[in-house]
Amino acid sequence: MTVAEALAAALAVEDQVIYGYGVAGAHLGGSDRDAALQRLQQHELLRDELAGRLASTGAPTVVPSPAYAVPFPVDSRRSAARLAALLEDGTAGAAWDLVAVSAADSPERRLGVGVLGDAATWSARWHALAGAPAPALPGQPPAGS
């Protein structure tokens, strides 16, 4: 995987995450909904940054799908939190890849490390709300992959 490929993959993930937060947010209320909205805005900024960096490499842009199907029914606060946790874990995974393929001290390395940290913190929040433990190693590919 090259840096451009990692950026493109992260951008594709962000498209999914932004869509997914819209789904999750619809089933959250109060401070949870506010938090989801806050995080959605952060993901939108991240998407734009990734798109800009990808464009600077000369690689073709990533075209988002108009809609995505969620992997399980989201019809409650708990399932919405579970989806949000899944989205953050996906973000962390993409960031892991970017960190792994980028050069030391490069802007991409710094971006990946920062994104991984943010995603882990949000993942922990949503996992707690969903009643599930957060991953011990955010973003780590599963064994054997």
Place this chain on the structure above:
Amino acid sequence: VSRRALLAGVPLLALAAACRPHSGSATTGTPTTSAGAPDVDAIRLRAAILAEQRILADYERYLTSLDGVVEPLPDARAAHQAHLRALGATLPPHAGRHRPLARLPELRRQLTSSAATLRTAAVRADSGGLAAVLASIGASHAALAAAGTDATP
């Protein structure tokens, strides 16, 4: 199409493990070094192991002091053990034996400090694989430190 992308062209939200790429084995071999130069990545790895062993030891001593009271940092022991395994290290049976009993605010400060150190090490590491592991552990430490506090988003 990236391995982490959705099913190619198919509009499915599928951030599942099956779509994960292969770029991140944890300890990822021997850190690169030029001839005669200090192996800085090896030093980073060793520092991360020592810090993790210390945190785990302090955490276990803290748990002992609770004597059955509800654990305020959920899953932290398993997380730190997983961190050590990812670093290729063994668990420290008595690393904190002679240290004073840790208290929760101290543990949180320790985690926060470690997270910052690991982030810096991850940015600077020559090995991408090591960088990813350090970044991930640092991210986990930050999340654990924030759990149940006002720092939680």
